[in-house]
Every structure is written in C-alpha cells, then in structure tokens.
Amino acid sequence: MRVIVVGAGVVGLSCAVRLAERGYDVAVLARDLPLETTSAVAGALWYPYRAFPHDAVLGWSAATFTELTRLAELAPESGVATRWGTELVRGPLTTPWWRDAVPGLEPLADVPAGYDGGWRMPVPIVDMPVYLSWLVERLESLGGTVTRAWLASLPVPGPHLTVVNATGLASRALVGDQTLSPVRGQVVLVEQVGLHEWLLDQGEETALTYVVPHQGVIVVGGTAVEGAYDPRPEPATAQAILARARRLVPELRRARVVGHRVGLRPARPAVRLEAERVAEGTVVHCYGHGGAGVTLSWGCAADVAAEVDRVGSVSDAASR
Numbered sequence: 001m002r003v004i005v006v007g008a009g010v011v012g013l014s015c016a017v018r019l020a021e022r023g024y025d026v027a028v029l030a031r032d033l034p035l036e037t038t039s040a041v042a043g044a045l046w047y048p049y050r051a052f053p054h055d056a057v058l059g060w061s062a063a064t065f066t067e068l069t070r071l072a073e074l075a076p077e078s079g080v081a082t083r084w085g086t087e088l089v090r091g092p093l094t095t096p097w098w099r100d101a102v103p104g105l106e107p108l109a110d111v112p113a114g115y116d117g118g119w120r121m122p123v124p125i126v127d128m129p130v131y132l133s134w135l136v137e138r139l140e141s142l143g144g145t146v147t148r149a150w151l152a153s154l155p156v157p158g159p160h161l162t163v164v165n166a167t168g169l170a171s172r173a174l175v176g177d178q179t180l181s182p183v184r185g186q187v188v189l190v191e192q193v194g195l196h197e198w199l200l201d202q203g204e205e206t207a208l209t210y211v212v213p214h215q216g217v218i219v220v221g222g223t224a225v226e227g228a229y230d231p232r233p234e235p236a237t238a239q240a241i242l243a244r245a246r247r248l249v250p251e252l253r254r255a256r257v258v259g260h261r262v263g264l265r266p267a268r269p270a271v272r273l274e275a276e277r278v279a280e281g282t283v284v285h286c287y288g289h290g291g292a293g294v295t296l297s298w299g300c301a302a303d304v305a306a307e308v309d310r311v312g313s314v315s316d317a318a319s320r
C-alpha cells in the first residue's frame, strides 16, 4: 500500500519512518522542507509542555522517551543525547503528572535563592537540524522520499493510498480546524561554551527560561505568546531572554550570539490523532502537538502506523 505523508516536520518524518519500516511505500510531501519547519526551531528538550489531554500525552511521551533514549545510546549521530538537567519551581513542589515517564526524576537538593524547589532528571535532548536530517536519511534508506510540494488541499485517498496529515498549525487552513492556534516561541542561539546540563524555569505565562546545550550551539529560550503569528525575531525579546538565562547560568555571559529563531507551536485543546474516512479511502490526522511535538513524536508515530495497518486489514478483508 502507498502512503502519502503531508508534512516534513518531526511528526511527519517520524510517522514516515515508522510506516516505511513496516513495508509501506512512503512519500512525504511538504511546503517547507525539514530544516525550514517549526520543528527545526525547537530546543529541543524531552518535556510534555502545552500538549493535551494529559492521559494520552503521558503514553506518547513515555514511548518517545524510551525511543529517544535508545537513539542516544545506539545512534548518537542522530543528534539525540541524554543529559542531566534541572527544572526550577516557584511555589509548592507537586509531583509532575508525567512523572511515570521519567525513571530518573529526583527532587533538587540545592535550591537557588528565589525558588521553592525543583527536579533533577536525565532526559533526551535533540539537536533538531541534525536530527531532522538524520530522519530524512533513515527514511530514504528505507525507500521513502521527501519532496517539496505546497498543497491547496490534502490528496484524495483511495483503496490503495492512505494519507497522513502531519501539517501542524497549517491544518487550521488545510482542513478548516479552527481549534488550532499558534503559541509563538522565540529563541536565541549562542555558541557552546562547555555547558553540559539543561535548565528550565517555566516562570511566567508568556516568558519562560530554558537553556538546552547541544554539541555546537546552546539554544536559549524563550517565549510562549498565544495567538501571535509574527515570524520575525524581536530584538528586545531576545535581550530579555538572554538576561533571564544569564542570571541563572552565568557561563552564558561569555557565549557569543550566533542566531535568532521564531516558531509557532501548533496548539490545540487536544492532539488530533484519528482516522477519517474520505471518499474511497482514509486520512489519518496527526497534528496539534503544541509545545511537545518532539516529546510525543515516536509515541504518536506508532499510533498512526497502527491506524494505517487497520486501514490495510479492512481493505484486504473487503477485497477477499
């Protein structure tokens, strides 16, 4: 059976790899190639941020934690590494709802001034430009393809063609889903200055602070502004991000700024992962991962592959 995956962000590529591994003939079509997507802007830390509902997100993020940890061990060239880090918390320290996904979670012993507690944990972090390129190579090695194509509507599926819709925020226009909305995020890239650990302070509603070190650069964030579409980095916001991060991680004061990025998180009251019968075939939707597309990617890809398998077994039964 042929599968067209629309979208070449982390969600589309992960689905495409899983489907190609199961023997499907997979073609990815995308307006933006992987390094041009929102996914390429992400930090990217394994952390279930602004994705719902929590029970499904817990399962998807636990599955992804396991897979990314495996990649960090067996395929470090993928850009995935497991690193210790700290989440700082103000107010009462309650056990995170995603606790069961992170085996190494422990309370922070030395709490810095201004905070009431925190957590220490080793989690996968993903150098997205490296990782997205690695996913494309993996897909191509399995016979799949990635082609630039700006589609005005989803391809029409049929008895021998299933379509996976992994277009993120663009599903608002593409399938008329008005429950999707952007949560704008801005980050600053600085040169690596020997930092190994990540740090997160969810701070205020619109201004969070995170520092995610990769081999070549450190991603410093960030913001989360609901309903904002402007893709241009704002200089004043970049200064505020750096000032917050430098207060928490003084080593960053000597790190040269090497870039600025903005991305629009595809927020939705609930991730949409479901099969829809269209004409003679099926579209499997997988979008609306909010601030956690990387964190949910492999878990969602497994469920999408299971939906596509179900379509295949139903049409096999119908043709007998």
Ligand SMILES: Cc1cc2nc3c(=O)[nH]c(=O)nc-3n(C[C@H](O)[C@H](O)[C@H](O)COP(=O)(O)OP(=O)(O)OC[C@H]3O[C@@H](n4cnc5c(N)ncnc54)[C@H](O)[C@@H]3O)c2cc1C
Pocket (backbone or CB within 6 Å): 006, 007, 008, 009, 010, 011, 012, 029, 030, 031, 032, 033, 034, 037, 038, 039, 040, 041, 042, 043, 044, 045, 046, 047, 149, 150, 151, 152, 153, 166, 167, 168, 169, 170, 171, 174, 184, 185, 186, 187, 221, 222, 262, 263, 264, 265, 266, 287, 288, 289, 290, 291, 292, 293, 294, 295, 296
């Ligand atoms: C600043 C920032 C930091 C983040 N940090 C993290 C993090 O630390 N951890 C984490 O897990 N997540 C993080 N996220 C969230 C994560 O980036 C998103 O959840 C994820 O990128 C969504 O992936 P996606 O594949 O659904 O969408 P996208 O990456 O947006 O990909 C959508 C694809 O669909 C294609 N497409 C759209 N419309 C069409 C069309 N009409 N025709 C053809 N193709 C089309 C696009 O071109 C693109 O290829 C962050 C996001 C931002 C902005």
